Amino acid sequence: GINAEYGGQSEVGVGDDKLCVSRSFSAPHRGSAPPGAAPGSLGSSQGCSCLVVDRRGDYRRVNEMLLARYQHPGPLFDPYIEPLVDMLCQCYEKHQYACLLESCAQGLLNIYSSEKPDLIAGMLQRLSNTTFLLFSRAMSDHPDIVQAFFSLHLCALRAQPQIVYRRESNCKAVLRAAMTAITMQEYHTVKEVSRWLVEFLGHYPSSNTVEEAIASQFTFLITELLRGIGTASPSSTVEFLGDLFNPLCRLCPDQLGETLRATLATENFPTKHVSQQSKKTFVESILKSSHQKRRLKVIIKEFSLECRGYNNHSIR
Numbered sequence: 001g002i003n004a005e006y007g008g009q010s011e012v013g014v015g016d017d018k019l020c021v022s023r024s025f026s027a028p029h030r031g032s033a034p035p036g037a038a039p040g041s042l043g044s045s046q047g048c049s050c051l052v053v054d055r056r057g058d059y060r061r062v063n064e065m066l067l068a069r070y071q072h073p074g075p076l077f078d079p080y081i082e083p084l085v086d087m088l089c090q091c092y093e094k095h096q097y098a099c100l101l102e103s104c105a106q107g108l109l110n111i112y113s114s115e116k117p118d119l120i121a122g123m124l125q126r127l128s129n130t131t132f133l134l135f136s137r138a139m140s141d142h143p144d145i146v147q148a149f150f151s152l153h154l155c156a157l158r159a160q161p162q163i164v165y166r167r168e169s170n171c172k173a174v175l176r177a178a179m180t181a182i183t184m185q186e187y188h189t190v191k192e193v194s195r196w197l198v199e200f201l202g203h204y205p206s207s208n209t210v211e212e213a214i215a216s217q218f219t220f221l222i223t224e225l226l227r228g229i230g231t232a233s234p235s236s237t238v239e240f241l242g243d244l245f246n247p248l249c250r251l252c253p254d255q256l257g258e259t260l261r262a263t264l265a266t267e268n269f270p271t272k273h274v275s276q277q278s279k280k281t282f283v284e285s286i287l288k289s290s291h292q293k294r295r296l297k298v299i300i301k302e303f304s305l306e307c308r309g310y311n312n313h314s315i316r
Contacts, residue, residue, distance in 0.1 A: 230270025249290030
């Protein structure tokens with residue numbers, strides 16, 4: 001909501017072809033409108049914000065005050081931030097469109113994550129909870145949402161990691177969603193998820209919340225990573241999955257080695273094409289090359305080829 005001194009109303013309308021969320025509100029007069037702004041857009045006592053999304057996936061943002069805020073930084077726009085965030089979350093709760101996460105949410109996060117961390121953290125939590133419900137039904141049917149979701153969380157990690165470190169941010173759920181998503185079949189989706197994972201793993205030593213999330217699901221992370229390298233993920237995305245071994249080798253080499261050996265001890269995992277000797281050599285090569293990023297990629301690529309039946313020689 002907004003402060004008591006501001007009045008306002010919001011409406012959410014859902015039709016066959018489009019969704020319209022609008023909010024009108026009033027605010028005390030705080031000065032004249034900035035140069036170039038429409039008469040009454042910021043200096044008057046009335047305001048209106050509107051966002052329209054159609055079911056075909058295109059969207060149109062009509063928000064004079066948001067555009068004015070980009071061009072004219074200052075306190076005049078402050079009364080409208082909370083209604084705008086609430087409007088965005090309502091819109092996303094009605095219909096999940098990637099564009100709402102990619103453009104609207106990321107724009108607000110980039111601008112206000114430092115100035116209004118509590119508001120942006122609340123926005124991220126609401127958007128995440130709605131996305132988790134979608135993922136629980138059919139994640140594989142929404143690669144565009146998956147890509148946009150992890151792009152948003154990557155933006156949050158880089159812009160204001162303290163938002164992500166909060167208990168209510170539900171790092172474990174985001175991490176679990178990422179581990180499921182790395183075996184999807186879309187190139188750009190797996191790439192974006194892998195980028196988030198690399199960034200998230202990099203925060204391992206600096207946050208107890210991140211450390212707990214990784215520690216509680218470390219075995220599952222390694223299992224899904226190996227499944228993806230094996231055959232579950234497209235061969236074109238293996239290089240992105242390989243990037244994850246670099247922070248893992250650097251931050252927790254002992255745990256990584258132990259978990260790799262235990263997981264690969266399973267017969268015919270990740271595929272029937274690799275022998276136990278090949279898997280043993282793979283683990284040794286990974287740990288030996290922990291500080292050689294390029295060498296790690298070669299090792300993982302060769303192991304992936306062997307898992308897929310394209311390569312009959314062992315990792316050197």
